[in-house]
Amino acid sequence: MATEAREIEFAEIKELYTRFTARKVVFILGSLGALVALSLYATTLGSARLGIGEVSSAVFARIFPFAGIETTSFADVVVWHLRLPRIAMGIVAGAGLAVSGAAMQGIMRNPLVSPFTIGVSSGAALGASLAIVLGFSLVGAEKAVVVTNAFLCALLTAFLVYGLARMRGVTGESLILAGIAVMYFASAATSLLQYLATEEELQAVVFWLFGSLTGATWENVLVVTVILFFCLPFLMRYSWDLNVMASGGDEVATSLGVNAARVRIITLIVATFITAGIICFTGIIGFVCLVAPHITRLLIGADHRFLFPCSCILGAILLVGADTVGRTVFSPVVIPVGIVLSFIGVPFFVFLLMTRRKEYF
Amino acid sequence: MIIEVKRLHFSYGHRPVLEDITLEVEKGEVVTLVGPNGSGKTTLLKCLNKILKPKKGTVLLMGKDVSKMNLKELARLSGYVPQNGVRTFPSTVFDIVLLGRRPYIDWRVSSRDKEIVAGLLRLMGLEEMALRDFNELSGGEKQKVLIARAFAQEPEILLLDEPTSNLDLKHQLEVMNLVSSTAKEKGVAAIISMHDLNLASRFSDKMVFLRERRIYAIGSPEEVLTPDNVRAVYGVEAVVNKDSGRPYIIPLEPLQASKAAAATKTA
Amino acid sequence: MVLSSDHAVALKCIGVSPDEVAGISKYMAGDQPILPEISKKTQVGSSFEPNLEKIVELKPQVVFTYVKWPDPEKLERKLPDEIRVVRLDLYNPETMEREIKLLGRIFGKEKEAEEYAEFWFSKIREIEEKIKDLKEEERVRVYYEHGSKPYHTCSQGSGYHQLIEMVGGINIARGLVGGYPEVDPEWVIQQNPDVIVRDLYEHSGFGNPDLQPLQEATESLKERPGFGEIKAVKEGRVYTFAHSLWGGAFKNIGACFLAKVFYPELFKDLDPEEYLRKHLEKYLGVEYEKVKGAFIYPELPN
Known part of the structure; x- marks a missing residue:
C-alpha cells in the first residue's frame, strides 16, 4: 500500500502507475496462458477413454500432417470433431458474451446490465420458439431456421427496445425500462407458444432455452469467430470513450470530447450483434455476460483497455471450464452448461466480492 | 477576450431558462455566477461548452463559434467540473485524472500524459492516493480529483459547477485557492457557479448576479455585492461589511414583502 | 370423459360406444384417424391443464385420466362429488392388464376387456418367450x-x-x-x-x-x-x-x-x-x- 511512503516524488507516481498498468498486462498474459492450458487439459478429458498420448498424437497428426504421427480414426474423430469444436465454441462464445456484457455495463454505467437486459435473449427465445412451434421463419433457410430466426428476432427486439428508449432520450434508465417491458412481452409470447406447442415442440423449446455447447461444429465456431474478428476492434477502439462514459455522466463525457450518444448506440449495436450471433447457436447462456466482466473488474479494475481483453479471456475460461465439468462430472451424462456455470461461477464471484471488496490491485 | 456570450437564450422545451445573456470574460479572470436556485447558473455553464445547445445567440471561445467546433477540439480548450461526481465503477484516482488527457490521447498513453497527471496529483496533494479507488475518497478529495481532471485537459477556460457546495471550510479554501492561482499563473479564465457570496467575493474578479433567467448585475465584487442587489436578487435583507478589503455580507432576514412581489411578478 | 388418447383407445377397444364419451383432451382434438368419432367431441383442456368449467358443464359421470396428471388440485378437489375421477395409466405394460380389466368392470364389459387384454399381451408373451433363452x-x-x-x-x-x-x-x-x-x-x-x-x-x-x-x-x-x-x-x-x-x-x-x-x-x-x-x-x-x-x-x- 502507498501509505508507507510518506514523500512520494513526482517521478515515483508516474513509475507507480506504469508498474500498475504493467501488472495488468502481466495478469492478462497469465490468464491467456491459463486459458490455453485449460483448453489443452479439457481436450484430454471426456467420456471416451483416451489416454493423453492418444489425444496428443491425434492433435498433432492433423497439425503436422507430414510428420507421420500415427493415430486411430476413433481418436481423430473424438478429438477433432467432438471435443475441439466444443472447446473452441466455449472459447469464442465465452469471450464474446463477456465482452458484450462489459461493453453494455460500461455504456449504461450500471453493473446489472447485459445484452440480456435489453431483450436480446428473450427475442432470441421468441424467434427460436416461433421456428420450432409454428414453423414460422423470417428467412427461409431450410436447415438453419431456428438459428436464423433466433438471430434476427434477437436483433429486432434489441432495436425495438432502442427505438422505445429513444422516444424519451437514450439514457441508461430508459433503455433498461424499455428493455424490461419488451422482455416481459417477448417472454409472454414465448410462454404462449409453449402453451400451444405439442409435447415434442415444447421439449425442443425447453432444450433450446437451456443453452448448451453440444451442437457446436467448426462451421458455427467459424461464424462466431468472424463476428468477433470484426466487432472486437470496434469495441477496443472505444475503450477510452467508454472509460470516460463509465466515470461520469454524459455531460462529463461531452466535456471531455466524447459524443456519448453516438458511442452508446454503436456499442449497443455491436454488443447486441455479438450476443445474438452467439446465442442463436448455443441457446441462452446468460451468466457469463454478467459475471465475467464483474470478476474482471474485481481483479484488474474497470479500465476498458484492459477490461475488454481480460473479460474475453475470463469469459472463455468460465465457459470452457463449466462445460468441461458439465461433461465429465457425471460422465457420460452431460449437464447443461448453463447450470454448471452458475454452480461454479457464483461461489467464485461471491468469494472475490467478499475478499477484494475494497482494493483493486 | 477569451469568451464572448452574445444575446444567448436557452429553454427546456417551452420553458425559458435563460434570456438575453451577454457576457465577456478575459484571460486569467475568475468570474462567479451567483443567484438563487433555478436562476440558470448551471444552465449557463453548460451552454458554454456545448453540453446544452442554446436556442438563440452565440458563444465565442477565443473568437471561434463554439457550436461549430467539434467536441474534441472544444475539450482541449474547455475543462468542466460537474456539480458532484457520480459513483463509478472502481477506478483509481490516477485513471480518473488521466481521462482529462482523453482529448489528446489516441490510444497510447504517452510519457508526457503520465507526467502531467503525476504533476497535477502532486499539485493537489493527492500523490498518496494515486492508486486508491476514487469511490473511497472524501467529498473534498473527490472534488480535487475532478478539478485535476479538468486541469489535465490543459484548457483555456475552466467551468466549475458549485465546486465548494459539499466541502468543509478548509477544502473550500484549498479548492478556490487552486483555481484562482491556476487562473492567474496560466492565464486560464475560470467561470464558477456558487452559492456562497462571501467566498465568491473573496476569490472573483467579476461577479454575475442572475435573477429570473437574466443577468441582473455584473461587475467587481465591490461594485455589485451591495445590500440592494442582494435584496433584489435573493429577497434577503443583509448588511455588507467592507472592513477586510473585499465586501463581506451578513444576511439578516428573508423579506416577506419582496418574496410576495417576486411571486406575483412571475405569475 | 377422457383426458388422454390412451384412455380413449382402451375404451374403444373394449367396446364402449363413442357416444358415451362426452369430452376429450385438446391433444386428441381434430380429425384423429384412429378415433374418428371421439376426436370430434368437445375439448376440455389437457391432462395437464383441464378446463374444469367445461367438464362441469358437460356433466360426465366419470373422468378418466393418468395416475400422475393432472394434480388433484386441478381436478378432483375442485370437481363436484358426483363427477368421479378414475386414474389409470394404460401405457405401462406392468399395470396394463389389470387396468384394462378394471375398465371392463366399470362399463360392464368384463368379457370384452378380458379378450382385449389377452390380445394386447399375446405378442408380447410370444416375444418374451423367445428371448428368454x-x-x-x-x-x-x-x-x-x-x-x-x-x-x-x-x-x-x-x-x-x-x-x-x-x-x-x-x-x-x-x-x-x-x-x-x-x-x-x-x-x-x-x-x-x-x-x-x-x-x-x-x-x-x-x-x-x-x-x-x-x-x-x-x-x-x-x-x-x-x-x-x-x-x-x-x-x-x-x-x-x-x-x-x-x-x-x-x-x-x-x-x-x-x-x-x-x-x-x-x-x-x-x-x-x-x-x-x-x-x-x-x-x-x-x-x-x-x-x-x-x-x-x-x-x-x-
Missing part, C-alpha cells in the same frame, strides 16, 4: 435417442427403457442418472451399440404417410461426426420410429417392431403390420388401409 452376449446393445433433442437418451425408470429391455435389448444408457439424460457423443461412439433407435415425437404415424421426417432423422444421425464408426451405422441398423409406437396404448405394437429390429432371425415369422391391422380393424373398427402411415424408416428387416 438368449444369452447375455447374444443380446443386442441398443442406443435410444429422442427425435428432436440430439443425444438425449433414456435410462432406467423411463418407459422407453422398459420397452427396450422387455423385448430383449440391452439399453446402453440403463445405468445413467436421470430418466432422460443428455449424453456425451464420444461415449455413444465408444459404446458402439448394435442398434440405434430414434423416437420421432412429432410424427404420429397414423394417417401420416410422410416418410421423409423419419428418413431425415435416421440419415442425419448416421452423418454425425464419428458415427460412421458405430456398428449399428455400419450395418444399417439405425431405425427411426413414429412416436405412436413407443408409448401408450400401442406399446404392444411397438414391442413387435422393436423385436424385429433387434432379432430379425428370431422373429422371422412375426408380422407387426398384420398384428396392427388386427388391432385397428377388430378392436378400433377403422380400416387399416385408411389410417396406416409411415411408422418406421428404414423398412423392417425381413
Whole structure:
C-alpha cells in the first residue's frame, strides 16, 4: 500500500502507475496462458477413454500432417470433431458474451446490465420458439431456421427496445425500462407458444432455452469467430470513450470530447450483434455476460483497455471450464452448461466480492 | 477576450431558462455566477461548452463559434467540473485524472500524459492516493480529483459547477485557492457557479448576479455585492461589511414583502 | 370423459360406444384417424391443464385420466362429488392388464376387456418367450435417442427403457442418472451399440404417410461426426420410429417392431403390420388401409 511512503516524488507516481498498468498486462498474459492450458487439459478429458498420448498424437497428426504421427480414426474423430469444436465454441462464445456484457455495463454505467437486459435473449427465445412451434421463419433457410430466426428476432427486439428508449432520450434508465417491458412481452409470447406447442415442440423449446455447447461444429465456431474478428476492434477502439462514459455522466463525457450518444448506440449495436450471433447457436447462456466482466473488474479494475481483453479471456475460461465439468462430472451424462456455470461461477464471484471488496490491485 | 456570450437564450422545451445573456470574460479572470436556485447558473455553464445547445445567440471561445467546433477540439480548450461526481465503477484516482488527457490521447498513453497527471496529483496533494479507488475518497478529495481532471485537459477556460457546495471550510479554501492561482499563473479564465457570496467575493474578479433567467448585475465584487442587489436578487435583507478589503455580507432576514412581489411578478 | 388418447383407445377397444364419451383432451382434438368419432367431441383442456368449467358443464359421470396428471388440485378437489375421477395409466405394460380389466368392470364389459387384454399381451408373451433363452452376449446393445433433442437418451425408470429391455435389448444408457439424460457423443461412439433407435415425437404415424421426417432423422444421425464408426451405422441398423409406437396404448405394437429390429432371425415369422391391422380393424373398427402411415424408416428387416 502507498501509505508507507510518506514523500512520494513526482517521478515515483508516474513509475507507480506504469508498474500498475504493467501488472495488468502481466495478469492478462497469465490468464491467456491459463486459458490455453485449460483448453489443452479439457481436450484430454471426456467420456471416451483416451489416454493423453492418444489425444496428443491425434492433435498433432492433423497439425503436422507430414510428420507421420500415427493415430486411430476413433481418436481423430473424438478429438477433432467432438471435443475441439466444443472447446473452441466455449472459447469464442465465452469471450464474446463477456465482452458484450462489459461493453453494455460500461455504456449504461450500471453493473446489472447485459445484452440480456435489453431483450436480446428473450427475442432470441421468441424467434427460436416461433421456428420450432409454428414453423414460422423470417428467412427461409431450410436447415438453419431456428438459428436464423433466433438471430434476427434477437436483433429486432434489441432495436425495438432502442427505438422505445429513444422516444424519451437514450439514457441508461430508459433503455433498461424499455428493455424490461419488451422482455416481459417477448417472454409472454414465448410462454404462449409453449402453451400451444405439442409435447415434442415444447421439449425442443425447453432444450433450446437451456443453452448448451453440444451442437457446436467448426462451421458455427467459424461464424462466431468472424463476428468477433470484426466487432472486437470496434469495441477496443472505444475503450477510452467508454472509460470516460463509465466515470461520469454524459455531460462529463461531452466535456471531455466524447459524443456519448453516438458511442452508446454503436456499442449497443455491436454488443447486441455479438450476443445474438452467439446465442442463436448455443441457446441462452446468460451468466457469463454478467459475471465475467464483474470478476474482471474485481481483479484488474474497470479500465476498458484492459477490461475488454481480460473479460474475453475470463469469459472463455468460465465457459470452457463449466462445460468441461458439465461433461465429465457425471460422465457420460452431460449437464447443461448453463447450470454448471452458475454452480461454479457464483461461489467464485461471491468469494472475490467478499475478499477484494475494497482494493483493486 | 477569451469568451464572448452574445444575446444567448436557452429553454427546456417551452420553458425559458435563460434570456438575453451577454457576457465577456478575459484571460486569467475568475468570474462567479451567483443567484438563487433555478436562476440558470448551471444552465449557463453548460451552454458554454456545448453540453446544452442554446436556442438563440452565440458563444465565442477565443473568437471561434463554439457550436461549430467539434467536441474534441472544444475539450482541449474547455475543462468542466460537474456539480458532484457520480459513483463509478472502481477506478483509481490516477485513471480518473488521466481521462482529462482523453482529448489528446489516441490510444497510447504517452510519457508526457503520465507526467502531467503525476504533476497535477502532486499539485493537489493527492500523490498518496494515486492508486486508491476514487469511490473511497472524501467529498473534498473527490472534488480535487475532478478539478485535476479538468486541469489535465490543459484548457483555456475552466467551468466549475458549485465546486465548494459539499466541502468543509478548509477544502473550500484549498479548492478556490487552486483555481484562482491556476487562473492567474496560466492565464486560464475560470467561470464558477456558487452559492456562497462571501467566498465568491473573496476569490472573483467579476461577479454575475442572475435573477429570473437574466443577468441582473455584473461587475467587481465591490461594485455589485451591495445590500440592494442582494435584496433584489435573493429577497434577503443583509448588511455588507467592507472592513477586510473585499465586501463581506451578513444576511439578516428573508423579506416577506419582496418574496410576495417576486411571486406575483412571475405569475 | 377422457383426458388422454390412451384412455380413449382402451375404451374403444373394449367396446364402449363413442357416444358415451362426452369430452376429450385438446391433444386428441381434430380429425384423429384412429378415433374418428371421439376426436370430434368437445375439448376440455389437457391432462395437464383441464378446463374444469367445461367438464362441469358437460356433466360426465366419470373422468378418466393418468395416475400422475393432472394434480388433484386441478381436478378432483375442485370437481363436484358426483363427477368421479378414475386414474389409470394404460401405457405401462406392468399395470396394463389389470387396468384394462378394471375398465371392463366399470362399463360392464368384463368379457370384452378380458379378450382385449389377452390380445394386447399375446405378442408380447410370444416375444418374451423367445428371448428368454438368449444369452447375455447374444443380446443386442441398443442406443435410444429422442427425435428432436440430439443425444438425449433414456435410462432406467423411463418407459422407453422398459420397452427396450422387455423385448430383449440391452439399453446402453440403463445405468445413467436421470430418466432422460443428455449424453456425451464420444461415449455413444465408444459404446458402439448394435442398434440405434430414434423416437420421432412429432410424427404420429397414423394417417401420416410422410416418410421423409423419419428418413431425415435416421440419415442425419448416421452423418454425425464419428458415427460412421458405430456398428449399428455400419450395418444399417439405425431405425427411426413414429412416436405412436413407443408409448401408450400401442406399446404392444411397438414391442413387435422393436423385436424385429433387434432379432430379425428370431422373429422371422412375426408380422407387426398384420398384428396392427388386427388391432385397428377388430378392436378400433377403422380400416387399416385408411389410417396406416409411415411408422418406421428404414423398412423392417425381413
